[in-house]
Amino acid sequence: MLGNSLLLAIREIRRNVLRSFLTILGIVIGVAAVIVMVTLGQGATAQVKTQIESLGSNLLIVRPGQRMGPGMSADAARFTLADVTALRREVPSLAAVAPGTSQSMTAIVGNENWSTTVTGTDNAYLLARNWTLAAGRAFKDGELRAGKAVCIIGATVRKELFGAQNPIDQRVRLKNLSCEIVGLLQDKGQSSMGMDQDDLVLMPIRTVQRRIKGDQDVDVIYLSVRAGRSMDRTIADVERLLRERRHIGPFDEDDFSVRDMREITNMLAGTTTVLTSLLGAVASVSLLVGGIGIMNIMLVSVTERTREIGIRLAIGAREDEVLLQFLVEAVVLSSFGGLLGILLALGTSLLLAGMLGVPFILDGGIIALAFLFSAAVGIVFGWVPARRAARLDPIEALRHE
Amino acid sequence: MHPEATTGAGPAAQRAGTDAEHRAVAAAPGSPLIELRGVTKVYGSGSAAMHALRGIDLTIGAGEMVAVMGPSGSGKSTAMNILGCLDTPSAGSYRFRGLDVDAMSRDQRALLRRHALGFVFQGFNLLARTTALENVELPLIYHRLPAAERRGRARAALAAVGLTGWEQHTPAELSGGQQQRVAIARALVTDPDVVLADEPTGNLDSARSREIMDLLRAMNREHGITVVMITHEPDMAAYAGRIVHFLDGLVACEAAPVADSAAAHAGADTGAPAPGTGRR
Numbered sequence: 001m002l003g004n005s006l007l008l009a010i011r012e013i014r015r016n017v018l019r020s021f022l023t024i025l026g027i028v029i030g031v032a033a034v035i036v037m038v039t040l041g042q043g044a045t046a047q048v049k050t051q052i053e054s055l056g057s058n059l060l061i062v063r064p065g066q067r068m069g070p071g072m073s074a075d076a077a078r079f080t081l082a083d084v085t086a087l088r089r090e091v092p093s094l095a096a097v098a099p100g101t102s103q104s105m106t107a108i109v110g111n112e113n114w115s116t117t118v119t120g121t122d123n124a125y126l127l128a129r130n131w132t133l134a135a136g137r138a139f140k141d142g143e144l145r146a147g148k149a150v151c152i153i154g155a156t157v158r159k160e161l162f163g164a165q166n167p168i169d170q171r172v173r174l175k176n177l178s179c180e181i182v183g184l185l186q187d188k189g190q191s192s193m194g195m196d197q198d199d200l201v202l203m204p205i206r207t208v209q210r211r212i213k214g215d216q217d218v219d220v221i222y223l224s225v226r227a228g229r230s231m232d233r234t235i236a237d238v239e240r241l242l243r244e245r246r247h248i249g250p251f252d253e254d255d256f257s258v259r260d261m262r263e264i265t266n267m268l269a270g271t272t273t274v275l276t277s278l279l280g281a282v283a284s285v286s287l288l289v290g291g292i293g294i295m296n297i298m299l300v301s302v303t304e305r306t307r308e309i310g311i312r313l314a315i316g317a318r319e320d321e322v323l324l325q326f327l328v329e330a331v332v333l334s335s336f337g338g339l340l341g342i343l344l345a346l347g348t349s350l351l352l353a354g355m356l357g358v359p360f361i362l363d364g365g366i367i368a369l370a371f372l373f374s375a376a377v378g379i380v381f382g383w384v385p386a387r388r389a390a391r392l393d394p395i396e397a398l399r400h401e
Numbered sequence: 402m403h404p405e406a407t408t409g410a411g412p413a414a415q416r417a418g419t420d421a422e423h424r425a426v427a428a429a430p431g432s433p434l435i436e437l438r439g440v441t442k443v444y445g446s447g448s449a450a451m452h453a454l455r456g457i458d459l460t461i462g463a464g465e466m467v468a469v470m471g472p473s474g475s476g477k478s479t480a481m482n483i484l485g486c487l488d489t490p491s492a493g494s495y496r497f498r499g500l501d502v503d504a505m506s507r508d509q510r511a512l513l514r515r516h517a518l519g520f521v522f523q524g525f526n527l528l529a530r531t532t533a534l535e536n537v538e539l540p541l542i543y544h545r546l547p548a549a550e551r552r553g554r555a556r557a558a559l560a561a562v563g564l565t566g567w568e569q570h571t572p573a574e575l576s577g578g579q580q581q582r583v584a585i586a587r588a589l590v591t592d593p594d595v596v597l598a599d600e601p602t603g604n605l606d607s608a609r610s611r612e613i614m615d616l617l618r619a620m621n622r623e624h625g626i627t628v629v630m631i632t633h634e635p636d637m638a639a640y641a642g643r644i645v646h647f648l649d650g651l652v653a654c655e656a657a658p659v660a661d662s663a664a665a666h667a668g669a670d671t672g673a674p675a676p677g678t679g680r681r
């Protein structure tokens with residue numbers, strides 16, 4: 001019965017090639033729009049990811065405790081400078097290893113004061129965090145070893161304390177420590193997380209440990225992975241070394257965490273995914289419009305073919321057979337439209353991806369979904385006309401002119 | 402001639418379709434094939450009511466060949482539509498093989514039309530933009546025959562009405578007479594129990610008409626197919642075993658055909674076989 005309906009449907013479609021094509025044009029465009037939107041959207045997502053990775057995804061941040069930020073478990077032991085030295089020595093895939101210990105402080109110059117974060121570190125920090133100097137110099141080895149009162153300031157600190165004046169060789173007072181400014185960092189601008197990256201003061205770590213915090217702790221270690229080295233393998237190496245140094249048993253959990261930038265990457269990619277879904281939803285409205293187009297033409301077709309339906313009923317077609325014939329016709333039409341739409345979408349997205357410089361990423365799932373949806377459109381919108389045809393009275397239909 | 406004419410197998414053995422469909426249209430034993438009792442048909446209502454049939458009583462036995470005559474507008478086509486289960490009477494009863502057709506569902510009547518009836522319409526009612534072969538194949542599609550058999554039987558039916566070589570022409574490319582013969586081939590291709598023909602020779606010249614009448618009579622005699630046909634021509638009516646005259650929506654009289662007329666055209670000994678001489 002289905003085979004027969006298919007045969008009749010194809011005969012009917014072949015008989016009216018131009019009209020059949022115009023009928024399915026809506027579906028073709030709808031399907032194509034959905035697939036193009038999703039394909040380009042996914043391409044854009046992938047592009048954002050690669051861009052973020054090229055910017056700073058080779059940065060690893062190691063902290064004691066399992067949680068990032070203020071919720072750090074208090075009992076986890078801090079790192080020491082010996083840990084930093086060990087990492088430098090034993091993990092060759094690291095380009096830079098920088099210790100960090102930070103304290104919020106008020107910096108005072110003359111009448112100006114500004115609350116900022118003082119970070120004790122060394123010159124590797126500049127490399128690991130991708131900083132360049134706008135003026136002045138980095139720390140000298142002697143200053144680092146002896147814990148001299150010297151500092152490098154960020155662009156925001158300079159603006160707040162010195163305005164447009166040159167801060168190099170000036171002195172800034174931090175609590176009771178008078179500190180000589182030896183360098184000025186190039187500004188980075190607002191970071192995407194909403195924090196001002198330029199609001200910082202760098203000092204040799206020993207200076208901070210001895211003269212500000214009064215301990216030997218390293219709160220955080222910044223690592224930069226060498227280009228071309230595996231992120232995951234490096235993380236594993238770092239973890240293995242730190243577990244060993246911190247005497248963690250083979251079945252115990254890490255009491256420190258190694259984070260990379262992938263979390264941020266995923267967050268941004270999530271945004272583009274939402275955007276993609278939104279565009280896809282808008283595009284599927286055009287699929288709906290295409291479906292209404294099919295219904296319209298099928299209704300016209302039923303009226304036009306009333307006599308034909310009468311003849312079919314007169315020679316013994318049952319209601320369900322007429323229904324099936326028209327339904328199959330609608331489904332064949334709409335799924336053919338779906339197929340054409342998929343082909344059109346492939347061509348268009350290839351072209352647009354090339355023009356917009358977005359990678360072309362083909363998603364088989366969305367193609368299958370669009371095809372199934374177009375077939376479903378045929379069923380849904382073919383139903384009313386098909387039922388109308390099947391319910392016709394044979395003698396009335398035969399008399400229809 | 403007709404495909405089954407050469408094989409000699411009966412229509413019942415050849416008929417396609419499922420057993421369930423056959424049971425739905427199975428006969429009640431011992432009843433006449435067709436029985437109309439007090440059938441009326443009124444079109445419209447009130448003062449505009451048009452009484453096309455005013456109370457028809459008609460019994461047709463299996464294997465009969467009946468001609469229906471009468472002036473234009475006397476209700477012949479109306480009665481034929483009721484016999485063909487396409488239309489329902491306003492009052493009265495129609496029994497087909499003892500089964501009450503009026504009580505049947507739409508689908509049951511469709512199956513009755515599919516398996517037991519073949520209809521030749523006054524206006525042909527061929528599918529436009531569809532070849533002669535596809536038109537004749539159409540009933541067999543609903544019989545769910547395999548494509549090759551369907552095509553073979555349709556070709557044979559077209560050959561039987563003298564249309565070999567015209568298979569791929571659409572109705573628009575055929576003369577009136579050719580279209581009529583396609584319609585006849587379509588009615589015969591399913592090997593029905595009853596052929597209802599509304600002026601089957603109305604568009605044919607007399608030589609062609611006699612060929613068609615010979616064909617119908619052969620179907621009637623060799624296969625026991627009951628034939629009911631409307632005609633305005635006494636020559637054609639003479640092929641029948643019985644002539645029913647309609648007048649103003651009533652059966653005016655029933656008569657046997659004029660014997661010599663039928664004999665002259667058919668070249669047969671009696672020309673008017675008694676009802677029931679068919680296989681059934």
Ligand SMILES: Nc1ncnc2c1ncn2[C@@H]1O[C@H](COP(=O)(O)OP(=O)(O)OP(=O)(O)O)[C@@H](O)[C@H]1O
Pocket residue numbers: 444445451452453471472473474475476477478479480523
């Ligand atoms: N659908 C209809 N609505 C109203 N009146 C109708 C309808 N069909 C037929 N009639 C009327 O019923 C009467 C009988 O019509 P019918 O078609 O049965 O005549 P007929 O005997 O077949 O005539 P002809 O030999 O010209 O074909 C006619 O007067 C016709 O006008």
Ligand SMILES: Nc1ncnc2c1ncn2[C@@H]1O[C@H](COP(=O)(O)OP(=O)(O)OP(=O)(O)O)[C@@H](O)[C@H]1O
Pocket residue numbers: 573574575576577578579604
């Ligand atoms: N459009 C067409 N394409 C192809 N052949 C055609 C077309 N129209 C007519 N013919 C053929 O031309 C021939 C003459 O057709 P026509 O309709 O003139 O016949 P006619 O004399 O009116 O016959 P009838 O008495 O059967 O109506 C027929 O064989 C017919 O098949």
Ligand SMILES: [Mg+2]
Pocket residue numbers: 477478479523599
């Ligand atoms: Mg008539």
Ligand SMILES: [Mg+2]
Pocket residue numbers: 576577578
């Ligand atoms: Mg003509």
